Amino acid sequence: MAILIANIGTSDLAVKIEDYYIPVGFDREEKNLPLDDLTSNQKEVWEQRLRNDLITEYVCPELGVTVKEGKFSFRELTEKLLSEYQQNPEKWHYRISPGRIWGVVNTAIKTFNIKTAYLFVTNQPETETRGYPSDTIYLFEILKLWFDRELNSKLELKSWEITTSAVDQDQLFDEYYKFFNQRNPSETILISMKGGTHQMGTALKMQAIASVIPKQLFIDPQLSVKNILSGEPSACQLTAYWYYLQSQKYQAVKLLLKERWDFDGAITILKDWQKVIGWLQQNQVHDRGIVKTQNTLGNAIALLSVAVDCLNLDIPSARERLTNLELGICEDLKGQLKGKSESNILNLYTRCRIYWELNQVSNLLVTLSSFYEEVLSKLLEVFEGGRFFENQDKWYLDIPKMRQEMGEEYWQKFYNLEAPYNSRLKPDQVEKDPFFQLTGRPSKGNFLEVLVSYCQDTHKQTHGEKVLASLKRLDYWAQKRNQMIHQNQGMSKNRMKYEYENDKEKKSDACPPDKICDVMADICNSELDIVHKYNRQKFVGDKADYYLYTPIRKWVIDKLLK
Structure with missing residues (x-):
C-alpha cells in the first residue's frame, strides 16, 4: 500500500480574484521561469508587487485580515478563510485552488491510487516572530475540506504538526526522524518536499532516504504560471534518489x-x-x-x-x-573447477580456512572429515589401488585379488591392522564373502597404509607415507568431533584448545587446533600432485587466495562499487 508524505507551505494556496487565481503566499521571484505562454495581461498580473496588492486590497478586506505596511499574516488569513469556508462552502470552494499540492495529490492517486496522505504543517509558538505568521496549521484544515469535497472523501489527509522553529535544522531532523521511525519498511512512500521552509525540505529528503524504506519516489511539481493563474493542478515528475x-x-x-x-x-x-x-x-x-x-x-x-x-x-x-x-x-x-577430486580437495581445504577465520568450529570439523575422506580417495587413485576393489566408489575390497597380486605378506599386514578393531573381518567370514567393504576412515587408512608400502616407486612411497602421517595428525579431531557434539558444551576455538590441552589420552602426534589448516596445507602441497602445482602456489597457505571465493568476492565488490 502506498502513502503520500508532503510538506505544505504558503504557496500551496491561491484565491480567485476576478479572472485569475492569485497565490496568497508566493512571495519570491523564480529565476528563468518560462513566461512565453502567458498573455500580456497574465504577465502583468503575475508581477510580484501586483500579486501582493491584489491579496491585500481584495482578499484581506473581504476576510477582515489586518494589513500593515502592505503585509499580512498568512496564519491569520488562513484562519479566517477556514471559518468562511466552513460557513459558506459553495461560495469559497471554487475560489480556492491548492495548485501545487493538488498536482502532487493527483499524481499520487493516478500512479499508486493512494488513500492516505500525511502533510507536515507548522504551528510555531508566537515567540517565533518570523515563523509564526507563516504557519500552515489552518491551511491544512482548508486543504482537508477542499480535497474531501473535490475527491468525494476518497482521500484521508493526516497532519503532522511541527511545533518548533521551522528553520531549526537539527530540530527538524529529529521531527522527521520520529515520523519515519513509525513507518513500515514494506510501505511504498511518495514524497513531496517542495512546500514549507528550505530546512523542512532538506530534513524531509534526508530522513526519507535515511529511513532505508526501499520503495520511495519523490514527486516533483513543475512550476507553471499559466496553471497557477488558471487554477489548474501542477504537472509533476517522478524522481528517485536511488543512488x-x-x-x-x-x-x-x-x-x-x-x-x-x-x-x-x-x-x-x-x-x-x-x-x-x-x-x-x-x-x-x-x-x-x-x-x-x-x-x-x-x-x-x-x-x-x-x-x-x-x-x-x-x-x-x-x-x-x-x-x-x-x-x-x-x-x-x-x-x-575442472578436476573433480582436486577441486573438491581445494574447496574443502579452503572452507576450513574460512571456518577457522570465522570461528565456526562445528562447520570446520565437519568439513575436515570430508577433506580426510576425499584425500583417502585421491590416494587410492594415485597409488592405483582401484584394481583391488569390486566397487571402488563403495570401497568393496576384493580380498582374493589382493592376496593374489600383493601376496600373503601384505594381506596379513592389512589383516593385523584391521581385525583387532573390526569384528566383521574374521577368517570364516572372509571364506564366505570375498568382498569386504571398508566402511570407515580407519579401515580405508589401514588399506592405504598397506597399499603405499606395496608401491615399488620409492619417491612416490616416501611422499605417500608423509601424507598418511599428516592424516593421522588430523585423526584426533575427526574422532573428537562426535564427542564434542554429544557433550553439548559448545564448539569454539577455546573449547578445542581446552580439549587438546586436557586430554591425557591423545596421541603424541595429534595436531594442535591452531595447526589444523597448516597440516591440511602440507597434504595439499604433497609432491604426489594431490593438488596441481599451479593451484598449490595460488591457493594453498595462510597467505594464499581463498580458492575461487577470493576472485568472486573481488569481482562482485569491484563491480558494485566502481
Whole structure:
C-alpha cells in the first residue's frame, strides 16, 4: 500500500480574484521561469508587487485580515478563510485552488491510487516572530475540506504538526526522524518536499532516504504560471534518489563478503534491491543507470550463487552456472573447477580456512572429515589401488585379488591392522564373502597404509607415507568431533584448545587446533600432485587466495562499487 508524505507551505494556496487565481503566499521571484505562454495581461498580473496588492486590497478586506505596511499574516488569513469556508462552502470552494499540492495529490492517486496522505504543517509558538505568521496549521484544515469535497472523501489527509522553529535544522531532523521511525519498511512512500521552509525540505529528503524504506519516489511539481493563474493542478515528475539507497546496500554487501564470507547474505540483499530497481522501471523512472544496474545485479547474483554452490559442495551446479555466464572471470573459474577430486580437495581445504577465520568450529570439523575422506580417495587413485576393489566408489575390497597380486605378506599386514578393531573381518567370514567393504576412515587408512608400502616407486612411497602421517595428525579431531557434539558444551576455538590441552589420552602426534589448516596445507602441497602445482602456489597457505571465493568476492565488490 502506498502513502503520500508532503510538506505544505504558503504557496500551496491561491484565491480567485476576478479572472485569475492569485497565490496568497508566493512571495519570491523564480529565476528563468518560462513566461512565453502567458498573455500580456497574465504577465502583468503575475508581477510580484501586483500579486501582493491584489491579496491585500481584495482578499484581506473581504476576510477582515489586518494589513500593515502592505503585509499580512498568512496564519491569520488562513484562519479566517477556514471559518468562511466552513460557513459558506459553495461560495469559497471554487475560489480556492491548492495548485501545487493538488498536482502532487493527483499524481499520487493516478500512479499508486493512494488513500492516505500525511502533510507536515507548522504551528510555531508566537515567540517565533518570523515563523509564526507563516504557519500552515489552518491551511491544512482548508486543504482537508477542499480535497474531501473535490475527491468525494476518497482521500484521508493526516497532519503532522511541527511545533518548533521551522528553520531549526537539527530540530527538524529529529521531527522527521520520529515520523519515519513509525513507518513500515514494506510501505511504498511518495514524497513531496517542495512546500514549507528550505530546512523542512532538506530534513524531509534526508530522513526519507535515511529511513532505508526501499520503495520511495519523490514527486516533483513543475512550476507553471499559466496553471497557477488558471487554477489548474501542477504537472509533476517522478524522481528517485536511488543512488544513495543503492550505495547503502552495496556497502552492506561489501561488509558481509569482506568480514564474513557471507555469499548467501549478499545474495539476499542484492535480490531485494533488484526488486526495487524493477519497481522503479515499472513506475517509469527515467534513468539510464537503472538498466545498467539491473545487468550488474544479475551478474553479481549469478556469480555469488557459484560461490554458494561450492560452499554447499554442489560443484556440478557451479559449473552449470558458469557455462551460462558470459563474463571474463568465468574462464578462470571453470579451470579451477575442472578436476573433480582436486577441486573438491581445494574447496574443502579452503572452507576450513574460512571456518577457522570465522570461528565456526562445528562447520570446520565437519568439513575436515570430508577433506580426510576425499584425500583417502585421491590416494587410492594415485597409488592405483582401484584394481583391488569390486566397487571402488563403495570401497568393496576384493580380498582374493589382493592376496593374489600383493601376496600373503601384505594381506596379513592389512589383516593385523584391521581385525583387532573390526569384528566383521574374521577368517570364516572372509571364506564366505570375498568382498569386504571398508566402511570407515580407519579401515580405508589401514588399506592405504598397506597399499603405499606395496608401491615399488620409492619417491612416490616416501611422499605417500608423509601424507598418511599428516592424516593421522588430523585423526584426533575427526574422532573428537562426535564427542564434542554429544557433550553439548559448545564448539569454539577455546573449547578445542581446552580439549587438546586436557586430554591425557591423545596421541603424541595429534595436531594442535591452531595447526589444523597448516597440516591440511602440507597434504595439499604433497609432491604426489594431490593438488596441481599451479593451484598449490595460488591457493594453498595462510597467505594464499581463498580458492575461487577470493576472485568472486573481488569481482562482485569491484563491480558494485566502481
